[in-house]
Amino acid sequence: MPKDHEHHEHRELNCEEVMEQLFTYLDGELDENAQIVIDRHLEACRDCFSRVEFERRLKARLAELARVPAPERLRERVRTIIGRF
Ligand SMILES: [Zn+2]
Numbered sequence: 001m002p003k004d005h006e007h008h009e010h011r012e013l014n015c016e017e018v019m020e021q022l023f024t025y026l027d028g029e030l031d032e033n034a035q036i037v038i039d040r041h042l043e044a045c046r047d048c049f050s051r052v053e054f055e056r057r058l059k060a061r062l063a064e065l066a067r068v069p070a071p072e073r074l075r076e077r078v079r080t081i082i083g084r085f
Contacts, residue, residue, distance in 0.1 A: 011037065012037070012040075012041070013037055013038065013041050015041075015045060015047060015048055018038055018041050018042075018045070018048045019048070019051065021034065021038060022051070022052060022055060023055070025038050025052070026052070026055055026056055026059055058081060058082075061081055062078065065077055065078065
């Protein structure tokens, strides 16, 4: 895999490191630099990008479902969402 040496101010992350910070990233709780480094990785890495998109949608969906009062229905629909992937 070719390395990009244009910008040395941000250390490059590998996929594992991106995944470790995924949820913090989605919560918007990373500092600006860490956020930029991950954004850059996501622009170059389709695997991580897909994973982040999946988690982002799931998170949005769960937030939406959390407003539905019936817990059984919630669990059912979460299973449906997860089963799709
Ligand atoms: Zn990656």
